[in-house]
Amino acid sequence: MxxxxxxxxxxxxxxxxxxxxxxxxxxxxxxxxxxxxxxxxxxxxxxVNWETIGGEAVGEETTIEQQFKTxxxxxxxxxxxxxxxxxxxxxxxxxxxxxxxxxxxxxxxxxxxxxxxxxxxxxxxxxxxxxxxxxxxxxxxxxxxxxxxxxxxxxxxxxxxxxxxxxxxxxxxxxHEITGTELHSADIPKLHTVNRSDSLHSIAAQMYNDPSQWRRIARANQIANPREIKPGMILIIPTNL
CATH class of the missing domain: 2.40.30 (Elongation Factor Tu (Ef-tu); domain 3)
Structure with missing residues (x-):
């Protein structure tokens, strides 16, 4: 400025x-x-530093987003x-x-x-x-x-x-010095083991309180078909919405 x-x-x-x-x-x-x-x-x-993420196709959709870094x-x-x-x-x-x-x-x-x-x-x-x-x-x-x-x-x-x-x-x-609690991304992914009754929608509802966020989980795990998840699979759950 x-x-x-x-x-x-x-x-x-x-x-x-x-x-x-x-x-x-x-x-x-x-x-x-x-x-x-x-x-x-x-x-x-x-x-402010951002990283472009995404670009993988999930079904017929492709999404590119900016993720905050530092x-x-x-x-x-x-x-x-x-x-x-x-x-x-x-x-x-x-x-x-x-x-x-x-x-x-x-x-x-x-x-x-x-x-x-x-x-x-x-x-x-x-x-x-x-x-x-x-x-x-x-x-x-x-x-x-x-x-x-x-x-x-x-x-x-x-x-x-x-x-x-x-x-x-x-x-x-x-x-010389820059301090604060929001200088770096707190994006530490969580892991979730798929249960027999799980779907990407139900996992998104559990993790984000929003079942429509299932595509984020699909992209992070390179899942093209959401019906392909099986019990015992370990999924990466991105923490940033």
């Missing part, structure tokens, strides 16, 4: 998007990187803009380049900022892995907690000596 955001703070001042990260211990959040310019949008995505962690993509060439004026989204066509005498190497982001994709010697990151933005606290999965740096302006002074950095994060 695309999320255009407004910075918090109102009259009390501009809030900057900040990336907190681990430095020595798990979730110590001792490190922080403040955005030079606030982003104008964030993109947060999540996918919920994937959220991912977030953010573009951060850095400009160390021109003088800046404050706006709703932070400092913006002025329209002054003449170079600022205080232009500095933009990599001073981009290198700090790039380090989030490197192994931390204390943690023996890249650090976890926690993004916050004013009242949008705990915006996202995850790990950096990719970073793309695009340098778009250079001084005559080759020093980069403008860049856009695209960071992609994935959620």
């Amino acid at each position: 695309l999320m255009p955001l407004q910075p918090a703070g109102g009259s009390s001042g501009l809030e900057k998007l900040t990336i907190h990260y681990e430095k020595k211990w798990e979730k110590d959040w001792l490190g922080s990187i403040e955005a030079l310019f606030n982003p104008q949008e964030l993109q947060i995505s999540r996918s 919920i994937s962690p959220q991912s977030m993509s953010i573009n951060l803009f850095f400009d160390t060439y021109e003088r800046h004026k404050k706006s709703l989204f932070g400092a913006l380049p002025s329209l002054n066509p003449f170079p600022s005498p205080k232009a500095t190497d933009v990599r001073k900022y981009t290198k700090r982001l790039a380090k989030l994709a490197q192994v931390n010697a204390e943690l023996h892995r890249p650090p976890l990151c926690k993004l916050e933005w004013g009242k949008f606290d705990n915006l996202f907690v995850g790990v950096l999965t990719s970073i793309d740096q695009k340098f778009t302006m250079f001084m005559p000596n080759g020093m980069p002074v403008r860049a856009t950095v695209t960071c992609s994060f994935i959620e």
Whole structure:
């Protein structure tokens, strides 16, 4: 989903998007990187994984269904803009380049900022892995907690000596932890031994309280003719309706 955001703070001042990260211990959040310019949008995505099942013919019918498997962690993509060439004026989204066509005498190497982001994709010697990151933005606290999965740096302006002074950095994060009771399918099939008086209709009524669900049992056991079941047969009973 695309999320255009407004910075918090109102009259009390501009809030900057900040990336907190681990430095020595798990979730110590001792490190922080403040955005030079606030982003104008964030993109947060999540996918739900389904598996296509069925396709076997039962009599004259063929049914294909989607069976829930898992919920994937959220991912977030953010573009951060850095400009160390021109003088800046404050706006709703932070400092913006002025329209002054003449170079600022205080232009500095933009990599001073981009290198700090790039380090989030490197192994931390204390943690023996890249650090976890926690993004916050004013009242949008705990915006996202995850790990950096990719970073793309695009340098778009250079001084005559080759020093980069403008860049856009695209960071992609994935959620570190996802908890809940409905993340995975509880589809653990049951087994039923056919009795002399059983039919697929009666078994479906017993298992699902719905005799019309007999086709699910037939498909799971590749039974083409429902009259062919015999006492002693062991049938797989799918648990998901």
